[in-house]
Amino acid sequence: MKTTIIIPTYNEAENIEPIMQEIFKYLPDANILIIDDDSTDDTGKIATLLSQANHKIRFISRKGKARSFAQSYIEGFKEALKNNTDYIIQMDADFSHDPKYLPEMLEKLKNHDVVIGSRYIRGGKVENWPFWRRFLSHASNIYARLVVILPLADPTAGFIGWKRESLEKINLDKISSSGYAFLIEMKFYAHKSGLKMKEVPIIFADRKFGASKMNKKLILEAALFCWKLRFKKIKNQPLKCHDCTPKNAVTK
Numbered sequence: 001m002k003t004t005i006i007i008p009t010y011n012e013a014e015n016i017e018p019i020m021q022e023i024f025k026y027l028p029d030a031n032i033l034i035i036d037d038d039s040t041d042d043t044g045k046i047a048t049l050l051s052q053a054n055h056k057i058r059f060i061s062r063k064g065k066a067r068s069f070a071q072s073y074i075e076g077f078k079e080a081l082k083n084n085t086d087y088i089i090q091m092d093a094d095f096s097h098d099p100k101y102l103p104e105m106l107e108k109l110k111n112h113d114v115v116i117g118s119r120y121i122r123g124g125k126v127e128n129w130p131f132w133r134r135f136l137s138h139a140s141n142i143y144a145r146l147v148v149i150l151p152l153a154d155p156t157a158g159f160i161g162w163k164r165e166s167l168e169k170i171n172l173d174k175i176s177s178s179g180y181a182f183l184i185e186m187k188f189y190a191h192k193s194g195l196k197m198k199e200v201p202i203i204f205a206d207r208k209f210g211a212s213k214m215n216k217k218l219i220l221e222a223a224l225f226c227w228k229l230r231f232k233k234i235k236n237q238p239l240k241c242h243d244c245t246p247k248n249a250v251t252k
Contacts, residue, residue, distance in 0.1 A: 003106060004031045004085040006076035008069060012093040013042040020050055020057060022099045027106075033079060034059045034093075035072040070182035074172045081167065089161045097159040101202050105161040113166040113195035116152065116187075117159030123201030124154075140222070144184050147226040150191055153199055156222070158183050169193045181225035188229045 005023055009016060016034065023032060034047045034057065044061055051059040060079065062072060073090060080088045087109055091097040101117055108115045118124050120141060126134060137156070144155040158180075170189045177185045190197060 001086040002031065002084065003027060003029070003087045003089065004033055004080040004083070005102075006033045006035065006073065006080060006088060006090045007093045008035045008037060008072035008076070008090075009039060009043050009047070009093050010037040010067070011039045011041045011043060013039070013046055015093045015095060016043055016046050017050060019093050019095060019099070020054075022095075023102065024056075026099050026102050030056065030102075031083075031085065032057045033076050035076045036061050036063075037067050037069070037072050038063045038065065068178045069180060070175055070178050070185075073182065074175060077167060077172055081164065084164075086164050087161060088164065088167060089159075091159050096204055096206065098202065098205070101159070101200070104200060105159075108198050108200055109161050109163055112198040113163055114187075114190050114197040115161040116154060116157050116197060116199045117202040117204075118152075118154040118157055118199035119202060119204045120153040121199050121201050124203065126204045126206075128206040136219075140219070143223065144226050148184060148188055148229045150184075150187055152187060152197065155184050155187055156180070157199075159202060160186075166190065166193075166195050169195065176228075177221070177225055179221050181222040184222065184226060185229060188232075 005027070007019065020032060023030060034051070036044050036047060036059070038061070044059075044063070047057075047059040051057045058079075060075060062075070065071070076090075077088065087106055089102065089105060091099075097117060105115045105117065119126050120138070126137065129137070141154055141156055144150065145152060148155065160183075170186065170193065175182065175185060187197070
């Protein structure tokens with residue numbers, strides 16, 4: 001079974017090579033797709049060298065395109081689907097998503113459509129965050145869960161595994177968020193598509209190197225976008241996604 005790990009990057013020069021090594025430690029046969037959102041540091045140079053040295057690593061640069069966390073992932077998803085991968089896992093480059101959980105997530109994907117690394121179910125937790133950030137994260141998840149009506153403890157989680165068939169049910173060309181609201185929007189469509197979602201506990205550690213990309217603007221965008229999803233009318237239509245296999249898709 002072919003597995004692709006998708007990692008979006010923006011100024012992750014200190015993390016990108018170590019996270020590759022750690023992923024291969026747990027999944028030596030995995031393929032890794034790095035999608036760089038026009039970093040201003042040496043992330044692109046390092047990723048290029050890594051891809052040249054290892055055929056299992058592929059690097060795509062979004063240089064010259066508008067910065068977008070969502071579009072980085074969408075480009076990665078489409079590329080993985082085009083290359084006939086069976087399982088797709090999205091994760092951060094900064095070690096907040098520990099690669100040690102990858103084997104368990106893949107095992108759970110055998111019996112579930114979507115597997116989510118959750119900070120807020122029994123056994124999961126956050127480490128090295130100040131009180132205000134813990135409070136904000138808890139409040140954001142409760143808010144998203146109640147407004148969007150998602151049966152998840154961690155709807156803002158970014159460590160997510162997909163079966164190929166599950167991702168094909170979501171029309172990626174209809175995704176309208178750009179920042180971290182994308183994480184909620186994808187789960188919303190997964191839920192509306194009737195996909196079987198499973199949360200597994202993870203310990204989420206704060207990054208050691210580099211700066212967090214979260215800011216007030218992204219938080220406000222996500223908060224407002226939840227209401228857009230709450231009142232969104234959807235229907236099933238054939239998937240219209242570049243190089244993807246047509247199946248049922250959720251769209252406007």
